[in-house]
Amino acid sequence: DCPSGAVELYSGRAAGTKHDAKGVTSDHLCLPDNPRYGSTYTEAASPLYGVQYQRWPSSSPRADYDNMPCVVCYLATRSAMFVHQASYLCPSGWSREYYGYMMSDAVRSDRQGRRSTICVDANAEAVPGTGAKTNPSRVLFLSVECTKSELPCTPYVDGRILSCAVCTK
Numbered sequence: 054d055c056p057s058g059a060v061e062l063y064s065g066r067a068a069g070t071k072h073d074a075k076g077v078t079s080d081h082l083c084l085p086d087n088p089r090y091g092s093t094y095t096e097a098a099s100p101l102y103g104v105q106y107q108r109w110p111s112s113s114p115r116a117d118y119d120n121m122p123c124v125v126c127y128l129a130t131r132s133a134m135f136v137h138q139a140s141y142l143c144p145s146g147w148s149r150e151y152y153g154y155m156m157s158d159a160v161r162s163d164r165q166g167r168r169s170t171i172c173v174d175a176n177a178e179a180v181p182g183t184g185a186k187t188n189p190s191r192v193l194f195l196s197v198e199c200t201k202s203e204l205p206c207t208p209y210v211d212g213r214i215l216s217c218a219v220c221t222k
Contacts, residue, residue, distance in 0.1 A: 055126035062144045063087075063137070067104035067121040068197070068204060077101075078157035078170045078195065083123035084215070088139040088208055091152060091175060091216035098196035098214050099157055103203025120203045127222070134221045136172045143220035152218040153177065155195040170195065172217035 055061045065085040070077040077099045084101075104121040127133055134150075137143055141152040153175040157168050194214035199206040 055124060058130075059126040059128045062125045062127050062135070063140075064122065064124040065139075066204060067123045068101040069104050071100070071102045071202075078168060080157075080170045082138050082155075082170060083125055084139045084197070084204070084209075085137075086208065089141055089216060090210065090213055091141040091154065092214060094194070094214050098194040098212065100198035100202075101195055101204070101215070102198055102201070105203055132222065134219065137218045137220050139215045139217070141175075141216040141218050143218050147220040147222050150219040150221055151175070152216060155215040155217045156193060157195055172219055 063083075063085040065083055067081050068084045069081045070079075078101075081104055082101065105119060125135065125137075127135075138155060143149045151172075151174045153173045155170055156173045157170045196212050196214050197204050197209040199209045199211045
């Protein structure tokens with residue numbers, strides 16, 4: 054729930070990289086209950102999984118392995134920018150600066166650590182004269198692994214890349 058005075062923009066489920074994976078994203082993401090896909094592309098994507106509570110105190114109403122919900126809130130007394138994850142649209146009353154695709158590092162057994170998630174413009178440009186795979190740092194699309202995870206296959210589509218929108222107010 055949002056704190057008093059704040060408006061809920063959307064709610065959903067927390068998602069992130071599988072606990073034992075190397076690479077991919079270090080971020081825990083809030084994926085909405087109603088994703089909007091900007092593409093049907095499903096190749097070469099790094100997987101996201103549902104986040105669960107673990108080792109929660111026994112006095113809590115939560116139990117080990119409960120799925121973690123999430124909410125994105127807005128406080129009207131502040132100017133704001135946020136990345137609407139898993140949607141190419143912004144909430145009503147917000148301006149979309151651009152939309153694109155959620156990207157992060159690849160799953161790699163030789164990579165230690167994880168990287169942040171970025172929203173790459175759907176009309177991404179390239180530095181002139183590049184393209185020969187000369188830079189060892191690369192980003193891949195992020196997709197949902199709902200058949201092997203706590204994320205539901207409805208409304209998510211297994212393996213489909215996730216869109217995003219940068220929204221301002």
